[in-house]
Amino acid sequence: MRPAPFAFARPDGLADALSRLGADDDAMPIAGGQSLLVLLGLRLAGAETLVDVTRIPELCGAREADGAVVFGAATTHAMIEDGKVPDPSRGLMRRVAGRIAYRAVRNRGTIGGSLALSDPAADWCPVLIALGATYDIVSAGGARQVAAEDFADGAYSTVLEPGELIRSITVPVLQEGTRWGHAKHARKTGAFAESIAVVVKRPDGVRAALGATGSHAVLLPSVAEAVASGGDVAAAARADIAMADPDADAYRARCHLATILNAAREVCA
Ligand SMILES: Cc1cc2nc3c(=O)[nH]c(=O)nc-3n(C[C@H](O)[C@H](O)[C@H](O)COP(=O)(O)OP(=O)(O)OC[C@H]3O[C@@H](n4cnc5c(N)ncnc54)[C@H](O)[C@@H]3O)c2cc1C
Numbered sequence: 001m002r003p004a005p006f007a008f009a010r011p012d013g014l015a016d017a018l019s020r021l022g023a024d025d026d027a028m029p030i031a032g033g034q035s036l037l038v039l040l041g042l043r044l045a046g047a048e049t050l051v052d053v054t055r056i057p058e059l060c061g062a063r064e065a066d067g068a069v070v071f072g073a074a075t076t077h078a079m080i081e082d083g084k085v086p087d088p089s090r091g092l093m094r095r096v097a098g099r100i101a102y103r104a105v106r107n108r109g110t111i112g113g114s115l116a117l118s119d120p121a122a123d124w125c126p127v128l129i130a131l132g133a134t135y136d137i138v139s140a141g142g143a144r145q146v147a148a149e150d151f152a153d154g155a156y157s158t159v160l161e162p163g164e165l166i167r168s169i170t171v172p173v174l175q176e177g178t179r180w181g182h183a184k185h186a187r188k189t190g191a192f193a194e195s196i197a198v199v200v201k202r203p204d205g206v207r208a209a210l211g212a213t214g215s216h217a218v219l220l221p222s223v224a225e226a227v228a229s230g231g232d233v234a235a236a237a238r239a240d241i242a243m244a245d246p247d248a249d250a251y252r253a254r255c256h257l258a259t260i261l262n263a264a265r266e267v268c269a
Helices: 014-023 036-041 077-081 092-098 103-108 111-117 124-130 221-229 233-244 250-268
Strands: 007-009 027-030 049-052 062-065 068-072 134-139 142-147 152-154 165-172 179-185 195-202 205-211
Touching: 014 027, 014 049, 014 134, 014 165, 027 036, 077 092, 077 103, 077 111, 092 124, 092 179, 111 124, 111 165, 124 195, 124 205, 179 250, 195 221, 195 250, 205 221, 205 233, 205 250, 221 233, 221 250, 233 250
Parallel strands: 007 049, 027 049
Antiparallel strands: 062 068, 068 165, 134 142, 134 165, 179 195, 195 205
16 A cells, blocks of 8 residues: 655645646645545555645635535535534534544545545535535636536546636525435444435425435435425335436345435424
8 A cells, every 4th residue: 555656735825726736637636635545555546746735725614605604625524523614504514524434534534525536425425415505616727616416427526627626615504494304324333325315405495315326426306396295205215216326236225215214204303
């Protein structure tokens, strides 16, 4: 587990980081290093230069703005778990953060690093989709906003282009009267999930999402409709699972059904 030699840069400004990433095809951002260092060690990833993004002010911490909370991409899971940053989600994000891996991983792992890696079983992806988050992506050439549900396009695959960074994640504040449900099934505490379901019921609509599919986290439109209308959530879940995870075996499909029903039950309780 020894990586190939690489150079290391720790810029304290966004422009410097973006120009380093834009100028060199073999440069990669590194945040908490919880996944990237393993991939480098196994030589499943290679970089001539690692650009540490954790000292860039725009990527650090979180602030409230216009009915939303804007999380810098380098916000750690532990900061969210510990309530060190504002919570737009009425406790959902704190619960999710506290169930990621174990504390040593949460101390260093970041929300932006998790999204960029796009592990199919990552916890933040379905949660941020259900919360209606948007991601602010920057490069030396400019910035663009991507809705959470449009960001990943496969397992370990996203719309990020070379030279781009996730700068921040904007999560709308849940209004009074909003309820959420969240269920995660993993074989043991701290392990990656085998299914994650999230349902957010606002006064003006429902969003539901599924994670730990064979590919990437997705919206569950039939489940959202069934929860909103008081319809048959189990039937809706079966229909959505067939679309969201078509290659799921019987065990995985049962895990998805159980997490969706549990999340929906929590919303409706
Ligand atoms: C033992 C273990 C168990 C884990 N269990 C879970 C779990 O149960 N659930 C879960 O969700 N996660 C889990 N993780 C993943 C962990 O929570 C981190 O989220 C993950 O490692 C990535 O975050 P990081 O900050 O460490 O990113 P890094 O490892 O530094 O980087 C990961 C990738 O993201 C890129 N990157 C980093 N920051 C940015 C940015 N701002 N913009 C663009 N690209 C960027 C890097 O270039 C790299 O490709 C686990 C990790 C470990 C080691």
